[in-house]
Amino acid sequence: MDLLKDALKRLNHIVEKTGINESTYQALAQPQRTLSSNISIRRDNGKLDYFKAYRCQYNDLLGPTKGGIRFHQESDMSEVQALALWMTLKCAAVGVPFGGGKGAVTVDPKSLSPMELERLARAYIRANADFIGPDQDIPAPDVYTNARIMGWMMDEYEKIVRKKSPAVITGKPLIFGGSEGRESATGRGAFLMIERLSEKNNWNKAEQTVAIQGFGNGGYHCARLLQQAGYKVVAVSDSKGGIYCEDGLDIESIYQEKQRNKALKAVYCDDSVCESVEHKVLSNEELLALEVDILVPAALSGAITRDNAKAVSAKYIIEIANGAH
Template sequence: MSTDVFSDALNRVKQIGESADVSPEIIEGLMHPKATMTASLPVRMDDGSTKHFTGYRCQYNNVLGPTKGGIRYHPDVSLEEVQALALWMTIKCAVVGLPYGGGKGGVIVDPKHLSPMELERLSRSYVRAMADFIGPQTDIPAPDVYTNARIMGWMADEYEAIKRVKAPGVITGKPVRLGGSLGRDDATGRGAYLCVLELAKKKGLNPAETTVAVQGFGNGGYHAVRLLQDAGYKVVAISDSQGGIYSDNGFDVNSIYQEKQRSRRVRAVYCEHSVCELVDHKSISNEELLELDVDILIPAALEGVITAKNAANIKAKYIVEVANGPIESDADPIIDEKGIVVIPDVLANAGGVTVSYFEWAQNRAGYAWTLEEVHQRLEHIMQKSFADVWELTESENRSMRDAAYTVAMRRIGQGIEAHGTRDYFNS
């Protein structure tokens, strides 16, 4: 990940905004986060000592609605990363037409080194620090890297205890019995999968002849390739933070996922019921996976894995960004020159925030939807959003990333113009 990830994100907004004929006033507004909070989070450890962790929450832009975005627990979390993620979330919500602005949060911690009770204390400490900064009509957190439904349940419970109200809409991604939505668990991967289906229609892809590699086998990456395999696509490479595996013959995604839950490792296995056997494969690094000669590459890990240094080595015909910001801005021209079609993160991974929006809407209405309703509504939004971006890509001869950002900035611009801009007041 680039140490200057926020500057890189701003640079991309500025470059695309200027080429898209977006008002300088709108671009300037997107250069500055609305508000950011930094807090020291005291946590009583199991041995009786107290440790302090640093937590962040950024509300980037709320022109189109309350801010929305996940909370990640990771040792590499930084203020700059949180601000970049909040900016991307601002763009993402506008691309898919949600009534949200962008936000993001994070804690500098390796959650693997915490006991379950320490993890709960940390999560509640975060909410105590942020209780006056978040809220169901101001800023709505959700899960992200190394956070999950249980953690969101702890956070929602702590907020309600502090405020002395029932407020299920304050946080999304909760357990279903605590107001969570059906379909949230695979929403990010499903959104990416739906984008691939739309791309296949445009490019005439035959699933049986289309190879897929995924870097990152967490929630988003796993569900994306699981659904693609179910649709007939051939998944030939999978990796996690420890390394990867490759086979021309492809893998059974569910077998590998089942083994990872058991051993915490990505291993080339085929499982039938509880019996697993090793299959022929080649061990590869994450870097090697990115450069495989496959049809579809899915970077689903962290930011900045494709840079100007390795972009020329990318051989995939299509890249689907399930991770946030996996391609740095200085790699964009190289990728475009090679003719690689990129479905950008602000579209490809928008399924997660879309179903989070569904959860928030259900919480506010006090009425739960069926899984079928969630899937149908998600499919409708992803198909329409893909069509909006693709139409601009074709009509203005832009990359899909440029088109997605242009769609978003013009929608944000319409919100700003409704209040009046320099042109209005000087007319």
């Protein structure tokens, strides 16, 4: 799927609906600049491996570009440019003084050891050091990157420019100047949207069922906040598949179990003692088709397509993933 082509179709739709003038449309119809690199790391076994890496600064009319870096085996230039376009539109929509940017490395991060992951993060910054900076382009975490990786990237950038530069990266650890609430911000945003829906519809939250596709940073925090607020989160999934329990899931217990055993299981934990909860195992496609009140796509783009859209029966869809449908 050519994600940039799809994003530009959506841009055309926006133009038609809003009457944006031709010069503004032309400014948004193509990325300003994209850097493509082949970066190398030394594997733990001594082998040298190469990976494709990208950084797109789509539009800086409103200010320095801003956007995440993802590590994923399916990432390519089209995806990076599309995500940077969407970031441009999001920054403009909420009125912050930033343009849109995005970055990626085409890699399966689960195939890397912790040391290899650090080498990859630092190699990415070495390849892009002249392309980024607090006044030019500010990276952030995204799919399969996190605060620790941002800390490695900031450290590498500071070594290159030979000065402290905490403003070059967002989403870094608090001890390095990160922001309180940054880690849960994406999921919290979706949670607050659902809360507004609740107010508008005068919901009894305990009766509202939720399914969340994707149990990464955004999906986990959204699920956690929803359960704490009284909603019934009945299904969650990760890249390997999902779990479903009609009576609702204990999100924090599931999260802790996944950190320990790298597996998504329906459990209830009391401290370190966890008990299995009766549940159904289902695929991501089956999760999308569940008869729930609220569906939250929180994984990758293109989860809902023309091929499976008719199977989606949720009353409301709240997107966390960029370009989920």
